Amino acid sequence: MSDLMEKAASPQLSRRTLLKAGALAGGGLTLTASIPMVARAAAGAEPAEAMLNAFITIAPDNTITIVGKNPEIGQGIKTSLPMLVAEELDADWDQVRIVQADADMAKYGPQMAGGSFSTPMNWMPMRQVGAAGRQMLLEAASRRWGVDSAKLQTRLGTVVDPASGRSLTYGELASEAAKVAVPDIAKVPLKDPQDFKIIGRAIGGIDSPRIVRGEPIFGVDTQLPGLVYAAYERSPVFGAKLVSARLDAVKAQPGVIDAFVVEGNGNAEQLVDGVAIIAKNWWIANKAREKLEIEWDNGEWASHSSAGYDKKARELMAAGKPEEVFSSEGDVDAAFASAAKILEAEYSYPFLAHVPMEPQNCTALCKDDGSIEMWAPSQTPQGGQQGVAQMLGLKPEQVTVHVTRMGGGFGRRLTNDYMHQSAAIARKMPGTPVQLIWSREDDVRSDFYRPAGWHRLRASLDENGKLTGFDDHFITFDLGDGAYNPAAMAPDIFPAKFVPNLRYAQSKLKSAVPMGALRAPSSNALSFVTQSFLDEVAQEQGSDLPNLMLELLSTRGPFPDTQGFVGMQPGFKPARAKAVIEKSMQMGAWGTPSAEGRAKGFGFYFSHMGYFAEVVEASISDRGQITVHNVWAAGDVGSHIINPFGALNQVEGAIIDGIGQAMSLAVEIEGGATVQSNFHDYPVPRMPVTPNIExxxxxxxxxxxxxGEPALPPVIPALVNALAALTGKRVRSLPIDGKALV
Structure with a gap:
């Protein structure tokens, strides 16, 4: 790839970068880079300057410590970002040590794990940090030997003089390098990609050996002197208010230290009304909840249910009068009036929970001066830091957040309600560290769910079978005017811009159900709807979905690049989409019949700047038992796969997640509360449902x-399209009801 294209597509360091070098006590070099980067918090916002920091420390023994600035939730970013630094530093990976950064906006800029943003935000800045350190080490060797630095080379943590054969380790040069003037970061040369030795190398997760050994690195493992444990009882009905609770009965339980009411602040993303129970261990605290005779004012929300939402949504779709049109091209009504054939279908999908393996937890210590120290497994630790400070009337710098390893997140830990609960409890117990742990039931019933949704779709075909019009009446939820709306549908969702006459309209339902981002937010639902319905269109044409996609994608050229959250980012490129579609067809032998009793289906989606096309081969028994045998996935996420080992894990995990969502997962609301409570009635995918994945x-x-996200969306429509090919029956509502297909 050309340097020009790569620089246009990724944030970089500049002359405004604040790069500092310093000597370590006992010798060595520490390199700090404060990296200005243009960012936008939300669509439509004016660009604002944000800061990223990376730290390199080189000890005299040649140990190189690199700070992993972003939270690690299993996506491998604690390994892959330091790989970028180490590559340009020309370090010996075996001598690299990685430590997790605390939350600190001033030092590190945005620290988050979500939206698949970590790689595009850090691809160039982390490389430039490493390259700057390498340049300073070369200059230190140049001064010692009296040789032009341009004639020196670096190899695996050493500086070499090819002419004389002399060499010095980075550790031997570190103290001198600390005194070298910081180079102009905009002019620091980067490696030619053909010389990469670490980028592109399959490297196991840096924490994996520690996890296998059972070392206490997760949030729930946090231990402090004098630690006590907390359980938090909140209403099962969303939006309810606490009326009363029998605290004396709870306090009388053996091992219970205290119990008290915590008043919410009206913000479900921070703090809802509840009762905190403090005990010597968590089991005692959790068990004592049974003694609470608690009364709630459930208000209007107690009448809400999934069945009620579904009934209202179907009435709105049948009425055919959307509240608003949010995307329109051409003359949709004229296209349908002149159509030779009109296809109609209604699609729907349920609420989904995140259920990470490690339930929500947080440890907090309120100090004598009122400041708070926290140990939090958060995907957005800085958001939690700011929110806790605001809730408690503190300055952000009075809230210290140590970021722990997370046992999964999938978007749940983007919302920091558990941090706010922990801080509110600790505030009432100054000087005592308190660890709040949710039960699995808490985790399922107190989630920020993937929104449910309903779509009434229509497509018009002319006398030649060409798709001339597309209409979607989307029934979603009114979540207010926040910066991010997980129930929204973007106006440019495919096939927008590829069908001459298209209209996206919506109507909204009221709800108190908390909703948030789940892995591949919006895309995990909309891919099912749009790609499944387009498969119906292709069938009516006498074609198939991948060929219809290739036809539609051929109607226009690339979209312009845009200013986004990660700086300038490439617009949608039809050629990239076509390439992964054709590759997946080749991998899955598309067009070649499957073995008897099996069929193949296809799905494509562009999500989080990644292009993925997938072919699924599935079968169904005469009792409706669905088996996914094979998935062939082709992806395009740019010029380099930083860590092939981690990349494969992400794609395979996303595909398994998608299969689980399609086949068995749904959250039902009844009486204003979640029906499901644990893995027995929310059966996440396990080993027996895992197919062969290529x-x-x-x-x-x-x-x-x-x-983290883009491989998930295509597998859901690919699976339901395979079942349609196999049975002749369409799946238009998730999760799949296998018995209805036989």
């Missing part, structure tokens, strides 16, 4: 993007 990446001339 993954291939197409490398293109674009800066690398993330892999």
């Amino acid at each position: 993954v291939e990446f197409i490398k293109t001339d674009y800066s690398p993007t993330g892999l």
Whole structure:
């Protein structure tokens, strides 16, 4: 890929970068880089300057410590970002040590794990930090030997003089390098990609050996002197208010230290009304909840249910009068009036929970001066820090957040309600560290759910079978005017811009159900709807979905690049989409019949700047038992796969997640509360449902993007389209009811 294209697509360091060098006590070098980067918090916002920091420390024994600034939730970012630094530093990976950064906006800029943003935000800045350190080490060797630094080389943590054969380790040079003038960061040369030795190398997760050994690195493992444990009882009905609770009965239980009411602040993302129970261990605290005779004012929300939402949504779709049109091209009504054939279908999908393996937890210590120290497994630790400070009337710098390893997140830990609960409890117990742990039931019933949704779709075909019009009346939820709306549908969702006459309209339902981002937010639902309905269109044409997609994608050229959250990012490129579609067809032998009793289905989606096309091969028994045998996935996430080991894990995990969502997962609301409570009635996918998965990446001339999300959306329509090919019956509502297909 050209340097020009790569620089246009990724944030970089500049002359305004604040790069500092310093000597370590006992010798060595520490390198700090404060990296200005243009960012936007939300669509439509004016660009604002944000800061990213990376730290390199080189000890005399040649140990190189690199700070992993972003939270690690299993996506491998604690390994892959330091790989970028180490590559350009020309370090010996075996001598690299990685430590997790605390939450600190001033030092590190945005620290988050979500939206597959970590790679595109850090691809160039982390490399430039490493390259600057390498340049300073070369200059230190140049001064010692009296040789032009341009004639020196670096190899695996050493500086070499090819002419004389002399060499010095980075550790031997570190103290001198600390006195070298910081180079102009905009002019620091980067490696030619063909010389990469660490980027592109399959490296196991840096924490994996520690996890296998059972070392206490997760949030729930936090231990402090004098630690006590807390359980938090909140209303099962969303939006309810606490009326009364029998605290004396709870306090009388053996091992219970205290119990008290915590008043909410009216913000479900921070603090809802509840009762905190403090005990010597968590089991005692959790068990004592049974003694609470608690009364709630459930208000109007106690009448809400999934069945009620579904009934109202179907009435709105049948009425055919959307509240608003949010995307329109051409003359949709004229296209349908002149159509030779009109297809109609209604699609729906349920609420979904996140259920990470490690339930929500947080440890907090309120100090004598009123400041708070926290140990939090958060995907947005800085958001939690700011929110806790605001809730408690503190300055952000009075809230210290140590970021712990997370046992999964999938978007749940983007919302920091558990941090606010922990801080509110600790505030009432100054000087005593308190660890709040949710039960699995708390975790399922107190989530920020993937929103349910309903779509009434219509497509018009002319006398030649060409798709001339597309209409979607979307029934969603009114979540107010926040910066991010997980129930929203973007106006440019495919096939927008590829069908001459298109209209997206919506109507909204009221609800108190908390909703948030779940892995591949919006895309995990909309892919099912749009790709499944387009499969119906293709069938009516006498074609198939991948060929219809290729036809539609051929109607226009690339979309312009845009200013986004990660700086300038490439617009949608039809050629990239076509390439992964064709690759997946080749991988899955599309067009070749499957074995008897099996069929193949296809799905494509562009999500979080990544392009994925997938072919699924499935079967169904005469009792409706669905088996996914094979998934062939082709992806394009840019010019480099930083860590192939981690990349494969992300794609395989996303595909398994998608299969689980399609086949068995749904959260039902009844009486204003969640019906499901644990894994027995929310059966996440396990080993027996895991198919054979083959993954291939197409490398293109674009800066690398993330892999946490984009592989998930296509597998859901690919599966339901395979079942349609197999049974002749369409799946238009999730999760799949296998018995209805036989």
